[in-house]
Amino acid sequence: MSSECTLFYSYSSFNPVSGTRFGAMLDQLTDRCGTACLMVMLSVFYPSYAFFFQMSISVDISMHWIHLHTTLLQGKGSHKTMSIEDPYPLQIYYTSKPVLFIMCCGNELFYIMMYLIHFYDSAYFKFLAIVLFPIALAKWMMAILQGYTAARNLVAIDVAERQAQVKVN
Numbered sequence: 001m002s003s004e005c006t007l008f009y010s011y012s013s014f015n016p017v018s019g020t021r022f023g024a025m026l027d028q029l030t031d032r033c034g035t036a037c038l039m040v041m042l043s044v045f046y047p048s049y050a051f052f053f054q055m056s057i058s059v060d061i062s063m064h065w066i067h068l069h070t071t072l073l074q075g076k077g078s079h080k081t082m083s084i085e086d087p088y089p090l091q092i093y094y095t096s097k098p099v100l101f102i103m104c105c106g107n108e109l110f111y112i113m114m115y116l117i118h119f120y121d122s123a124y125f126k127f128l129a130i131v132l133f134p135i136a137l138a139k140w141m142m143a144i145l146q147g148y149t150a151a152r153n154l155v156a157i158d159v160a161e162r163q164a165q166v167k168v169n
Contacts, residue, residue: 024068030139032064039056045118063147070150089145109128113132117129
């Protein structure tokens, strides 16, 4: 539910907390926790896919965490601020509201369909899950790219700090 609320307030033009560090952290925490809880339930419902859901939780939390942390260390005003050096898919992902909306909504809806399929044997829900799976997979791959880019940027910060320290000594 937290992800769906985020989708709507992020997409709207009036969002009083989106421009604050507190808002960014709160947004990330509620999204990660809500999605993790849903995936834990899916692991119980579909034990043969538990490893997939566990990896999804790990990738989601770790890649978003390093991205947000690195963004703060870089002094960027938002975790959605991209530079020309960032991979083009990330630039599109974070600068295009329709792309971000489709990716986030499609990802969450995939997991929601999996939840509903457990309770209702519905061809419609199964069809939607199949249609939405590529979006969920693309979002997972985007998270890995996001984490890789953040790790690369964090290494650059470390190198710059060490070079500055050597110049002082």
